[in-house]
Amino acid sequence: MSSWLDYTINGLIVGNVYALVAVGLALIFGVSRLINFAQGSIYLVGAYIGWVAVVQLHTPLPLTIIFVAVLAALVGLIIERFGLRPLQNSVRIAPLLATIGISFVLDQLVMLTFSPNPRALPSQLPDVRFQVGGGTIGPLDLLIAGVGITSALLLFVFLRYTRLGWAVRAASQDRDAAMQMGVDVNRVNQTVFGIAAALGGVSGLLVGMYYNQIDTAMSLQATLKGVVAEVVGGAGNVPGAVVGSLLLGLVESYGVAVFGTSYRNLFAFLLLVVVLVLRPNGLFASARQAPPEPLTGTFIAPSRPVRIPRWALAVVTAAFAVLPLLPVSFYMLQTLINAWLLGMLALSLTLVAGTIGQVSLGHAALLAIGAYTSALLSLTLNVPVGLAIISGGLMSAALGTILISPSFRLRGHYVSIATLAIGEIVSLVILNWEGVTRGPIGISGIPPLSLFGYDLISPASVYWFAFAVMVVLALLQARLLGSHLGRSFRAIRDDDIAARAYGLGLNRYKSLAFIFGGFAAGVSGGIAAHLYSYINHETFNTQQSILALTVVILGGLGNVVGAIVGAVALVGLPEVFRIAAEYRILIYGIVLLLLVRFRPQGLLGTI
Amino acid sequence: MSTSAAEPLLELTNVNTFYGQAQVHFDLSITVGRGHIVCLLGGNASGKSTTMKIILGLVKPRSGEVTFDGASLIGLTTPQIVRRGIASVPEARRLFADMSVRENILMGAFVRNDRSAVTQDLDKMLTLFPKLGQRLSQRAGSLSGGEQQMVAMARALMSRPRLIVMDEPTMGLSPLYVDRVLELIRTINQEGVSVFMVEQNASLALEIAHEAYVLQTGRIVLSGPARMLKDDPRVRDAYLGGPEAA
Numbered sequence: 001m002s003s004w005l006d007y008t009i010n011g012l013i014v015g016n017v018y019a020l021v022a023v024g025l026a027l028i029f030g031v032s033r034l035i036n037f038a039q040g041s042i043y044l045v046g047a048y049i050g051w052v053a054v055v056q057l058h059t060p061l062p063l064t065i066i067f068v069a070v071l072a073a074l075v076g077l078i079i080e081r082f083g084l085r086p087l088q089n090s091v092r093i094a095p096l097l098a099t100i101g102i103s104f105v106l107d108q109l110v111m112l113t114f115s116p117n118p119r120a121l122p123s124q125l126p127d128v129r130f131q132v133g134g135g136t137i138g139p140l141d142l143l144i145a146g147v148g149i150t151s152a153l154l155l156f157v158f159l160r161y162t163r164l165g166w167a168v169r170a171a172s173q174d175r176d177a178a179m180q181m182g183v184d185v186n187r188v189n190q191t192v193f194g195i196a197a198a199l200g201g202v203s204g205l206l207v208g209m210y211y212n213q214i215d216t217a218m219s220l221q222a223t224l225k226g227v228v229a230e231v232v233g234g235a236g237n238v239p240g241a242v243v244g245s246l247l248l249g250l251v252e253s254y255g256v257a258v259f260g261t262s263y264r265n266l267f268a269f270l271l272l273v274v275v276l277v278l279r280p281n282g283l284f285a286s287a288r289q290a291p292p293e294p295l296t297g298t299f300i301a302p303s304r305p306v307r308i309p310r311w312a313l314a315v316v317t318a319a320f321a322v323l324p325l326l327p328v329s330f331y332m333l334q335t336l337i338n339a340w341l342l343g344m345l346a347l348s349l350t351l352v353a354g355t356i357g358q359v360s361l362g363h364a365a366l367l368a369i370g371a372y373t374s375a376l377l378s379l380t381l382n383v384p385v386g387l388a389i390i391s392g393g394l395m396s397a398a399l400g401t402i403l404i405s406p407s408f409r410l411r412g413h414y415v416s417i418a419t420l421a422i423g424e425i426v427s428l429v430i431l432n433w434e435g436v437t438r439g440p441i442g443i444s445g446i447p448p449l450s451l452f453g454y455d456l457i458s459p460a461s462v463y464w465f466a467f468a469v470m471v472v473l474a475l476l477q478a479r480l481l482g483s484h485l486g487r488s489f490r491a492i493r494d495d496d497i498a499a500r501a502y503g504l505g506l507n508r509y510k511s512l513a514f515i516f517g518g519f520a521a522g523v524s525g526g527i528a529a530h531l532y533s534y535i536n537h538e539t540f541n542t543q544q545s546i547l548a549l550t551v552v553i554l555g556g557l558g559n560v561v562g563a564i565v566g567a568v569a570l571v572g573l574p575e576v577f578r579i580a581a582e583y584r585i586l587i588y589g590i591v592l593l594l595l596v597r598f599r600p601q602g603l604l605g606t607i
Numbered sequence: 608m609s610t611s612a613a614e615p616l617l618e619l620t621n622v623n624t625f626y627g628q629a630q631v632h633f634d635l636s637i638t639v640g641r642g643h644i645v646c647l648l649g650g651n652a653s654g655k656s657t658t659m660k661i662i663l664g665l666v667k668p669r670s671g672e673v674t675f676d677g678a679s680l681i682g683l684t685t686p687q688i689v690r691r692g693i694a695s696v697p698e699a700r701r702l703f704a705d706m707s708v709r710e711n712i713l714m715g716a717f718v719r720n721d722r723s724a725v726t727q728d729l730d731k732m733l734t735l736f737p738k739l740g741q742r743l744s745q746r747a748g749s750l751s752g753g754e755q756q757m758v759a760m761a762r763a764l765m766s767r768p769r770l771i772v773m774d775e776p777t778m779g780l781s782p783l784y785v786d787r788v789l790e791l792i793r794t795i796n797q798e799g800v801s802v803f804m805v806e807q808n809a810s811l812a813l814e815i816a817h818e819a820y821v822l823q824t825g826r827i828v829l830s831g832p833a834r835m836l837k838d839d840p841r842v843r844d845a846y847l848g849g850p851e852a853a
Contacts (some may be wrong), residue, residue: 163717170703170714177701180663182689182718182766 005135007257008250013141015249016148017210020203021226022233022241023155024196030172030236031185031192033092035413037099038079039200040223041106046072046201047208047218048110051121061124065147065202072201073194075106080193083593085186090600091302093359096413097553097596100546103219104589111216112582118215121208144206151199152242159238164191172236200226220542221265224424227417228272234282235413244283247271262440266428269421276418277406303601305559313561317471324460331575333459337531339571340466344524345544346551346563347473348517353549354558354606355481356513357493358407361416362423363521363548365403368430368540370396370522371529372437375446378530385450389526396522401514408510411496423545430537442536449530466527470564473520478560480516481607489513490558490607543585550592556602565603613640616801617662617693617770622671624657624825631657632668633825637803639770644792644802646812646833648842649822655805656698658822659774662803663695664688675770690718694768698775700759704748708739711747711758715765725765732761735794753784760791764800771795773804777811789815813837 021039028036046068053064083102087094125143129136159165164187170178171188179185204222208214225248233244248268255267275283324333345367353359374392377383383391403426407418430437437443449456449465456462480486491499492509500506529535551570555562570591574584595602617639624632631654639645649655660666661673664685673680680688689695694715702711712732716725733740736757742750747758756776763771776792777785785808793815796802806812813819813833821829821842829841836842 166710166714167717169706169710170717173703173705174701176665177697177703178714179665179685180689180695180697180701181714181762182686184684184686 003135003257005133007253009132009135009137009141011250011253012246013144013210013249014253015229015246016144017203017207017245018225018229018248019148019242019245020151020199020206021222022229022245023151023238024192024199025226025230026233026236026238026241027168027172027192028196029230030238031168031175031188032084032095033236033413034084034095034099035227035235035417036196037096037223038083038103038106039196039226040219040221041103041110042072042075042079042197042200043204043207043222043226044110044214044216044219045075045106046204047121047214048114048204049201050205050208051114051119051214054122054124055119061143064124065205068201068205069198072204073198075201076193076195076197077190079197080190084193085189086597090596092412094596094600096416097549098593100549101589101592101596103223104546104585104592107216107219108583108586108589110219112586114216116216118213120212121205121214122212123209125209140206140210144210147202147206151202155195155238158195164188168192224265224420225268228268228421231272231414231417232275232283234284237282237284240282240284247283262428262432265424266432269425269428272421273406273418273425276410276414276421280410280414303556303605305556305562305605305607306603308561308604320467321464324463330459333463335572335575336568337459337463337466339568340463340470341524341528341531342548342551342571343470343564343567344473344520344527345548346555346567347470347477347560348519348521348524349548350552350555350558350560350563351477351480351489351520352513352517353552354556355486355493356489356510358419358510358513359412359416359549360404360423361420361542361545361549362426363419364540364542364544365423365426366396366400366518366521367525367528367544368426368535368537369399369518370525371535371540372430372443373522374526375443375529375535376436378447379443379445384453385447385530386452389523389530392526392529393519393522396525397515397518400518400522401511404514405507405511408507420542420545423542427537427541437537440537442534442539443529444534446529446533446535448533449527462531469523469527473523474560474564477516477520481558481560485509485512547588550588550595553595553600553602554591556604556606558607559602559604562602562604569603613643615639616641616643616676617803618672618674619658619661620672620674622661622668622673624654624661624666624668631825632661632671635671635822635825635827637820637827639801639803640817642796642799642801643817644796644804644815645818645820646804646806646816647820647822648806648809648812650807652824653822654825655822656774659695659698659772659805662688662693662772686718689766692766692769694763694766694771696756696759696763696771696773696776699778700752700755702747702750702755702758702762704746706747707744708747708750708758709743712739712761712765715762718766728765728767732764735764735791736761753780753787756780756784756788757791760788760795764795768800770801770803773802775805775807777806777808785811809842810837813842 021043025036025039028034049071050064050068053059053067059067079102083098084095087098123140125139129138159169167183167188168191171183171185175185229245229248230241232247233240251267251271252264256264349360349363370392373395374388377391378385378388403422407415410418431440449462456465488504488509492504492506496506551566552563554569555566574587579587615638619635619637622632622635647655647658657666661668664683675691703714712729719725739757776788789811792802813836816833819833819836820827
């Protein structure tokens with residue numbers, strides 16, 4: 001009984017922390033209709049600013065909190081001014097992608113400055129526990145609760161009784177009408193980004209103290225949790241975000257109590273998917289509000305694709321095919337093999353995100369399903385590797401489509417959130433389903449690639465294999481896009497209501513796209529598993545999903561050749577310029593930001 | 608083009624507007640005289656609403672001049688234009704649905720800093736729109752269309768504007784409310800506020816307007832004092848797309 005009270009207290013405290021992140025997300029979503037994926041990065045920055053203050057400057061606690069809030073707010077203002085304001089009139093997907101790019105850049109800057117190793121962030125409060133009923137509570141718990149409640153009250157007073165607060169509310173309900181009342185929307189944006197960043201930064205500080213540890217992996221987790229809490233409460237609904245956060249904290253805490261720590265995140269994402277499917281406007285929205293999402297077509301940058309003559313494509317393909325016969329280094333072949341694997345993933349994502357308009361942020365899950373299926377089949381059932389890889393592709397196609405199907409009824413931002421959550425769920429199931437996946441230990445000793453009994457050991461043979469598979473997939477996909485089916489896909493992307501009015505069943509076509517895309521991604525994952533010989537639940541992570549999305553945008557959404565060009569560019573160029581590995585993610589983030597700003601249609605144009 | 612004897616308050620001169628490749632306005636010139644009600648008539652896709660957006664700075668013209676009280680509005684942001692003394696009643700009202708009626712009306716005074724005078728003006732709105740008195744703390748989104756139109760008009764008046772621009776103020780209202788709204792526009796005008804309104808309902812708009820312009824696919828095809836246009840068969844022709852259709 002006493003432990004239940006402890007779990008409740010813990011759930012509420014953690015909920016308070018989530019609320020500080022989620023409220024900021026809700027404010028920003030309210031005003032800009034934007035899910036700010038950089039919110040977790042500000043939380044991370046807040047934690048490290050706090051570390052500098054506590055450990056190096058030895059500031060007293062109140063000063064630490066103010067210091068973190070002010071500097072984090074400054075980061076928020078910079079993001080708004082230089083990252084997002086220039087994108088005000090661009091396509092709707094642009095600011096979303098920009099926040100992803102900004103989060104890559106911020107996380108990497110923190111990692112490069114402070115090293116990826118975890119650091120201790122000592123709490124500046126005495127370590128005592130008071131007995132409350134049957135449970136215990138410490139001064140830090142009270143501080144977190146106090147900061148959470150105070151922030152909520154201040155925010156309420158601000159929104160309800162100040163001029164600027166009214167401007168924020170008016171702008172979040174009708175931006176154009178607010179402007180016609182004389183509201184300066186840029187100032188409103190600045191205000192909400194400043195507030196969101198200050199709250200997010202303080203949240204990072206408090207969490208760091210709570211666990212006495214900070215590391216760079218905090219960022220993505222915080223963004224995900226904040227997004228879950230915000231969507232559960234109803235996107236853009238500030239009080240809803242607070243309640244959603246507390247609910248999330250409790251669900252997680254009780255989940256941990258019953259099943260164990262490794263289930264914490266699984267409950268968070270299951271809660272999100274359930275809410276998205278049953279009440280996509282959040283638990284507290286009345287039915288009158290439709291999700292304020294535009295048609296998917298307006299989400300994608302329109303453009304005229306660059307036409308490349310067939311003979312040129314044939315020549316380039318032939319050149320890459322004979323490459324291993326030339327005196328090229330082992331390292332170069334290795335790099336290109338990685339590019340081909342990423343190319344297959346990008347083919348899959350460009351079909352799903354570009355052609356049919358479902359911007360997936362969880363695509364790495366399809367790799368994982370293919371990889372685990374192929375690895376386990378060949379290891380435990382001695383299935384020949386070639387057959388195992390194809391089975392991996394089929395499994396990804398089937399399972400991936402089934403898993404993603406709840407998101408078929410969603411649009412725009414919500415698809416991205418749902419796919420992100422589904423991707424995380426796959427990774428967490430792999431972690432926890434030890435009987436099949438061997439859990440956190442991972443799978444080692446996966447047999448090498450082989451075809452018809454011949455092991456593909458030499459780099460040249462692996463290269464040919466991967467290249468051939470990718471070219472076949474690309475040809476199939478190009479054929480698909482030119483067909484009636486491809487046209488139906490694009491019709492659904494451009495206007496799903498009109499498409500439905502003409503008799504296209506959305507679920508059926510979205511399923512077909514995910515089946516085809518899932519197969520390509522699963523094959524890529526399967527090949528990777530046999531190539532690496534060891535995989536675990538973190539081999540295919542969200543970072544890879546985002547990398548794939550960057551590749552796809554670089555090449556041009558929906559563009560088959562573009563997906564491959566993008567993969568070669570993003571994998572190959574850092575190698576050519578000999579950029580150290582730790583700077584690569586930073587470069588990817590910057591590439592994404594520059595693309596969104598200057599060439600949202602990608603190198604070869606969207607189709 | 609000026610048919611007004613009054614001194615001009617708002618002037619659009621040779622405005623050309625484009626949405627991408629498509630041209631919306633062709634050398635559009637409109638004058639709103641001080642103290643007048645001017646209406647812009649036209650069918651669908653004639654460029655009426657875009658004219659409103661040009662005045663409010665929500666859309667920028669490619670060429671041409673827009674002046675208010677002698678000073679150019681080109682290059683100003685919407686909030687800056689509102690501060691110059693132009694208020695708007697947007698198409699379909701566009702109230703802040705989740706804010707209360709009182710908050711909506713007070714949002715109209717956002718650009719003002721004289722709090723006590725704002726409170727007095729709120730009382731004045733309640734005499735002008737007596738029905739809103741019982742609705743002050745209600746969510747604006749829960750009102751009927753006609754009541755919402757009252758709130759939108761009160762909201763516009765709260766900034767003490769010299770000019771109110773209205774986009775189809777009678778759209779979607781019951782006939783009872785249509786008369787009431789037109790009556791109110793006349794009252795507002797008699798208190799010294801100039802009105803520029805865009806309307807589809809020509810016969811009603813011409814009842815209260817001083818001057819009118821007829822817009823057809825981006826060009827002014829007819830303009831003059833409202834009482835002269837009222838009986839002009841060309842007004843109807845312009846709507847129905849030419850004499851052969853009439």
